[in-house]
Amino acid sequence: MLSELKPPSRILMGPGPSDVHPHVLKAMATPLVGHLDPSFLEIMNETMQLMRIVFETENRLTVAMSGTGSAGMETVFVNLVEPGDKVMIGVNGLFGTRMVDVAERCGAEVVQVKGEWGDIIYPEQIEEALKAHPDTVIVAVVHAETSTGVLQPLQEIADIVHQYGALLLVDAVTSLGGIHVSIDKVGIDACYSGTQKCISAPPGLSPVTFNERALEKMARRKSKVQSWYLDLSMIQNYWGKERFYHHTAPISMVYALREALRIIVNDGLEETIERHWRYGKILQNGIEAMGLKLHVEEGKRLPELTSIVIPEGVDDLAVRKNLLNQYGIEIGGGLGELKGKIWRVGLMGYSCQLRNVVLFLSAFEEVLREQGYKAPKGVIESVVRPDNLMFTN
């Protein structure tokens, strides 16, 4: 007979999932109502409204897809792309690479605009590529590249893309709730995210939003969307006024998303984003004070995900294993071409607290010392100042 579930206690400081707020865990344990119950339809309405606040949009079509962030990625491509469409994708990390694969499976003719894994995609690259491919209908970039820790600036690219009459599609899986996504202000036409990063709910839903330009492209489709499960022409009738049954929504996950978004909105979106910047910066200063190198240069770094260059002679796996086994701290390793070259440390949502920064820096110092790497003394004193000492709950 199998025993009851008893997973070990962790502090999740990897590239996601992040720690889930206790109130959100409580929401997960709420007994269910039916997915067509009038009270659930009200909860869906509230969740849509909260998503709009965090996405910073008025978009009517702002819903949570019943899958994880990658299902959100697939949602935007299957609904917007028709076979033969030319789609331009910025590829400077794993998630750009994944978008290429997903778009090609939709029959897109993909044009890759390549960047270094650790650098941004430059607006001039997009402009040049659009000059060479003026028949491009969609341009897609990753706002927060989880595989590298790069923050992709969007405004200039958005303006160029619209000059060329294309749609801008953005991956905001690791940015939503941590930094400004500003859908309407920037002019992002379609965007998807996940629940398990800065939103700090468990993985399982993907918030997506589409503006009128994107809806027009969908309305002009000649072919059916290749995925029944992700077909927004039906899903918007379930989340919309009609409430047509499509599939059974993951009710508990909607409960969790509503609660997680409610916490962000009650704390204030500005304050939440400011918190990510504040503690992200302290962490990054601390890492540099330890004499370590950050993989991404200043000014291009995400606050919620920091990539650290693994110093020579230090065993990648041993460091991660010791952090996990001795301190219960999870951090991430490198992916793809950065495997074995960087560590990725997340400060997302509920995990983004000063106490986690201080614990991590101290534990990291110890674990590195075991590996023969000695950091200068006084790292924490050098980065934590009285004005930072605020406990977030």
Next chain:
Amino acid sequence: MLSELKPPSRILMGPGPSDVHPHVLKAMATPLVGHLDPSFLEIMNETMQLMRIVFETENRLTVAMSGTGSAGMETVFVNLVEPGDKVMIGVNGLFGTRMVDVAERCGAEVVQVKGEWGDIIYPEQIEEALKAHPDTVIVAVVHAETSTGVLQPLQEIADIVHQYGALLLVDAVTSLGGIHVSIDKVGIDACYSGTQKCISAPPGLSPVTFNERALEKMARRKSKVQSWYLDLSMIQNYWGKERFYHHTAPISMVYALREALRIIVNDGLEETIERHWRYGKILQNGIEAMGLKLHVEEGKRLPELTSIVIPEGVDDLAVRKNLLNQYGIEIGGGLGELKGKIWRVGLMGYSCQLRNVVLFLSAFEEVLREQGYKAPKGVIESVVRPDNLMFTN
């Protein structure tokens, strides 16, 4: 400011979701570990083993897809069908109809074998259709048609399908954990289910299983699977020994599925199935004792989902609304061509308890009386006998 989540208390006796066991709700509230944490990989292994027990299979490829039952449906079709494949589908309800739509979106040439909404698909129909279409590569039927309450016998159909060299694909969304699915004994080649019916976990995952014949068909594919998110060639490397990162699994939902399956296996699969038959039968006897007609004839009825013909002159919506508002009991209405013609009453998983049967019959009697329909006296005494009085917890 939005208030904390406070959904009303319900007894879920519709076509799903069903009530979730308190231990499963508790599992949902468990703090998360990372999706690549060694402890989570162990939990995945345990969950796979539990799924095999409930599916009654040795199939290596038995995993939980990160979506609801409809994502499971899409999984089997996108992975097994290649454009131009001839796929035969039994259509005697909404979910057969949905399979046609999904298969066509995969480029299948679909042959529909039609049945009444409320009757089974007869083996002779499949045999005749296969004679006319011997180049059929897949035959798909729904084991438990949630839209009608029909239990589809599978063994004869499986034998015929295999005689013709095709694969048998089965929708077990509403059957798994409630009645025997018996993958290996029957010879089902591919099967998908959901968590929110007789498994009694929240909606959000879809257990699927594929045998070697199905794996061979996948291995022979000439084209990529059109869905990245549901591509089993990658997903089996995440659930398998390799543990390659594919997408972030819905960790809390896996916790819940493990706990829900653990309860079934600890109670005993036989005992759990027997419980569904026992209380399903009592409910159905009670409905008939009330002078009402069941939509499906004796011998073809599912125990876990009972469809009741709405008596003339009784207001469908008023009855459901009063059950919900006065008693907190959710039942389902008819779908598709049965809209307004039947009610659907579920006794699935944790909802399948004698106390729910007795409460429902009593409340139903009252609500019908308000609508002018008077049932004979003594219904409950006539169907509940001492040997049925077992409290299940």
